[in-house]
Amino acid sequence: MNKPQKKDVFYWFLYFALPLIILIIWESFDRAGKLKPYTMPSLEKLFDTTVEYAKNGQLLTNIGVSVSLVLEGFFLALVTALIIGMLVSLFPKFDTFTDLIIQILKPIPPIAWIPLAILWFGIGQESKIFIIFIGAVFPVFLNTVDGVKTIDKKYFELAKVYEIPKSELIKNIIIPGALPSIMTGIRLGVGNAWVSVVAAEMIGATKGVGYMLSNGRSLSRPDIVILGMLLVGVFGKIMDDILRLLRKKVITWL
Amino acid sequence: MAVENIVEIKHLTKVFNDGKNEVRALEDIGLEIKEGSFTSIIGGSGCGKSTMLRIIGGIDIEYTGEVLVNGSKVTAPSREKGFVFQDHRLLPWLTVKENIRFSLPKEQKKNDALIKEYLELVGLSDFENSLPKQLSGGMAQRVAIARALANKPKILLLDEPFGALDAITKVNLQEELLKIWQKEKITMIIVTHDIDEAVYLGENVVVMTPRPGRIKQIYKTDLGTPRLRTGSLFAKAREDIYKEFFKEAEIPFTYNI
Numbered sequence: 001m002n003k004p005q006k007k008d009v010f011y012w013f014l015y016f017a018l019p020l021i022i023l024i025i026w027e028s029f030d031r032a033g034k035l036k037p038y039t040m041p042s043l044e045k046l047f048d049t050t051v052e053y054a055k056n057g058q059l060l061t062n063i064g065v066s067v068s069l070v071l072e073g074f075f076l077a078l079v080t081a082l083i084i085g086m087l088v089s090l091f092p093k094f095d096t097f098t099d100l101i102i103q104i105l106k107p108i109p110p111i112a113w114i115p116l117a118i119l120w121f122g123i124g125q126e127s128k129i130f131i132i133f134i135g136a137v138f139p140v141f142l143n144t145v146d147g148v149k150t151i152d153k154k155y156f157e158l159a160k161v162y163e164i165p166k167s168e169l170i171k172n173i174i175i176p177g178a179l180p181s182i183m184t185g186i187r188l189g190v191g192n193a194w195v196s197v198v199a200a201e202m203i204g205a206t207k208g209v210g211y212m213l214s215n216g217r218s219l220s221r222p223d224i225v226i227l228g229m230l231l232v233g234v235f236g237k238i239m240d241d242i243l244r245l246l247r248k249k250v251i252t253w254l
Numbered sequence: 255m256a257v258e259n260i261v262e263i264k265h266l267t268k269v270f271n272d273g274k275n276e277v278r279a280l281e282d283i284g285l286e287i288k289e290g291s292f293t294s295i296i297g298g299s300g301c302g303k304s305t306m307l308r309i310i311g312g313i314d315i316e317y318t319g320e321v322l323v324n325g326s327k328v329t330a331p332s333r334e335k336g337f338v339f340q341d342h343r344l345l346p347w348l349t350v351k352e353n354i355r356f357s358l359p360k361e362q363k364k365n366d367a368l369i370k371e372y373l374e375l376v377g378l379s380d381f382e383n384s385l386p387k388q389l390s391g392g393m394a395q396r397v398a399i400a401r402a403l404a405n406k407p408k409i410l411l412l413d414e415p416f417g418a419l420d421a422i423t424k425v426n427l428q429e430e431l432l433k434i435w436q437k438e439k440i441t442m443i444i445v446t447h448d449i450d451e452a453v454y455l456g457e458n459v460v461v462m463t464p465r466p467g468r469i470k471q472i473y474k475t476d477l478g479t480p481r482l483r484t485g486s487l488f489a490k491a492r493e494d495i496y497k498e499f500f501k502e503a504e505i506p507f508t509y510n511i
Contacts, residue, residue, distance in 0.1 A: 157313060158343050161331045162357040162405065172356055176347040253346040253385050 041223035049223040063231060066197050066208040069125060070239075073132025074193045078186065081137045085144030089174070102141075110135035110196040114203050123204035128197060135196030136189035143185025147178030180254065183247040190243060194236050209235075260409055260441050261287035261310060266319035268305055268467075278466035279305045283319070285460065285469065287443065292435055294456025295445045296495065302467025303445045304413050310443065311337045311411045324408055333359060336407030336440075340414040342394035344386040344401075351382040354401045362404075372400040375434060392423035399431070403438065412444040416451065425483075428455060432481065449499075453491045454483055461498045471498060 023043065029035055030042040037045070053059040088095045113134050114127075121127035155173050164172070201210025209231050216224030266283040269276055279302040287293050295303045308314040309321055312331040321328045323335060331337070344353045354369045362368055373379050376396040386394055395415055402410055412431075416424045428451060435442050446452050452459050459473040475491040482488060 154339070154341065154343055155345065158339075158345075161311070161313065161333075161335075161337045163331070163333055163359070164356070168356075172345065172348070176345070179347075251347075253387060 037222075038220045039222055041226065046223050046226060049221075050227055053227065059231075062207060062209050062212050062228075063235060066201065066210065067235065069128050069208070070132055070190070070193045070197050073129040073197070074136045074190055076129065077133045077136035077189060077193070078140055080133075081140035081185070081189070082144055082182070085141045086148070086170075086174075088141075089145050089148035089178075090170075106138050106142075108134075110192070111199050114200060117200070118204055128200040128205070128208075131200040132193045132196045135192040139188035139192055140182070140185040143181045143188070144178060147181025147185075148174055150181065151177035180247075180251055183243075183251065187240060187243045187247070190239055191236065194232070194239065198232055258288060259286045260289040260324055261285065261443070262320070262322040263306075263310075264320040266306070266309065266317055266321055268302065268309065268314075268317045280309075280317070281466035281468055283467070283469055285472075287441065287458075289441055290439050291441055291457055292432075292455055293443045293458045293460060294452035295443065295460045295462060296447065296449065296452040297462030297467075298447065298464055298499070300467075301462040301464040303462050305467065306462075307411050307413050307443065307445045310409075311335050313337065333405040334408045336402035336405060336410040338395075338398050338402050338410065338412045338415045340417050342386070342391070342398040344394055344397055346386050349383050349385055350378065350389070350397050353386070353397060354404050357401045357405060359405070368404055372404040373397075375403065375437075376400045376430065390423075391419050392427060395419065395427065396430070399434070403434070403440070407440065409441040409443065412442065414445055414447065417447070424451070431455065449492060449495050450483070453477075453488060453495060454481060459491075459495060461495060 027043050030044075035042055041049070050059070084098070088098060110131050113131055117127040117130045121130055151174065155177065156169075159169050159173060197208065198210040198213070201208035202214045203210075205211040205214075209228050212228035212231070213225055216222065216228060263283055263285040266280055266285075267278070268280040270279050271277075283306060295306065297303045305314060309317050310323060310328065312323075312328045312335060315329055328335075344350075345356065348356060350373065351366075351369055354372065355363060358365070358368070369382070370379065373382055376399055378393060378396055378400070381389065381393065381397075386397075389397065399415070416427050419427065431442075431444075432455060434440075442455075444451070444455055446455075453475055454477070457475060459475055460469055461471045461473065462468065463470045473491065473494055477487045477491065478485060
């Protein structure tokens with residue numbers, strides 16, 4: 001493993017160097033007159049559009065809609081995945097009972113659920129929450145099961161020696177033992193939820209960052225499309241950073 | 255009636271069978287251990303010494319023969335049979351204090367004084383709020399011993415508890431264990447592959463040989479009071495055990511002046 005780098009001036013220079021280079025190339029293409037406004041906006045145009053969207057409130061509305069959808073869908077997925085994951089881990093018979101259906105549903109990508117979601121729930125928020133749920137539930141579920149499975153057997157032996165009742169075994173060995181893996185599942189799940197919301201909004205929506213993308217395309221406004229993409233990227237990173245920080249706070253023993 | 259022999263083993267045989275091969279881990283073991291005594295069980299790897307300890311502790315309960323602890327047949331692990339593993343086996347997510355609390359019976363869960371008492375006994379009062387990762391190997395093993403003792407076992411079973419520690423820490427912990435034994439008057443059985451450890455700690459040293467696991471000899475050791483690692487009594491006792499494992503010519507000279 002690499003040694004953690006010291007975060008000195010050079011580190012930050014290196015960290016921002018590549019984005020800066022890309023911006024410089026972008027700008028020089030513009031100055032050389034190589035950019036066509038209907039395929040690639042100038043940096044200036046992108047900046048203006050960002051300011052315009054920020055001022056008229058569309059920036060905040062679209063992000064707000066997508067983020068709150070992700071939170072709702074993800075929370076539903078989290079609760080479901082933890083409950084089913086624990087049941088599957090604790091009861092081998094329940095595992096057998098559910099295994100085949102889970103194995104078959106798992107490879108179906110969230111996007112493939114969009115047609116059915118629209119037929120079932122229409123093009124409102126419910127269908128998006130459903131898609132997000134599908135995208136987030138499997139990573140959390142699989143990592144929960146895996147987390148319980150990889151708990152060192154010696155701790156169960158310890159629990160037998162001290163006659164630990166099952167409820168306490170779950171609270172003090174199974175949950176903390178599986179927690180690092182569950183946290184990984186949560187990070188993957190939120191990532192998937194974010195990808196799913198963009199996909200769902202692109203297909204049928206009137207608000208949200210995904211809608212910005214499809215709307216920008218139909219208006220032949222690449223500046224709106226790129227702004228939407230940047231929002232997806234930046235907010236995805238912020239959410240991941242928050243979860244990484246949370247993991248550090250929650251898992252103090254590693 | 256008080257039971258004089260806290261452990262009684264008669265015709266204990268244990269066979270491991272993985273479907274293809276049959277390994278006779280223990281064959282026709284007979285052993286009696288007096289209440290309050292300190293017994294060492296020594297032997298090379300594969301002689302079944304750990305298996306025997308795990309059977310006494312109720313962790314391994316598939317065997318033939320009779321194993322009685324405190325007069326009743328062993329069918330499951332229990333708090334009265336304290337068990338210290340080679341690894342400290344502290345839960346990494348709980349502090350030292352909470353690790354001990356976790357092991358306690360329901361009615362003692364809130365007894366902070368009890369937890370303090372046993373942390374003090376092993377000299378770790380200042381570390382009650384530390385996480386296992388902040389402890390050295392020796393300290394973690396001390397917590398494991400405190401955890402076992404806080405449950406007030408009738409008998410303490412130690413499965414190569416100091417096997418993974420460095421030589422100096424090991425000697426220190428042996429001294430402490432001996433002091434605890436004298437103070438708490440608990441029956442102790444230690445399994446080890448270290449001849450010095452077996453001789454220094456055990457009043458009785460059970461020598462086992464592998465394939466099949468059998469008891470070859472039981473030595474009574476008397477190292478005087480207090481026990482000295484450097485005295486001639488120790489050298490003599492150690493030599494006896496050495497002879498069980500090596501031919502005479504292989505024993506290096508020992509000087510005790």
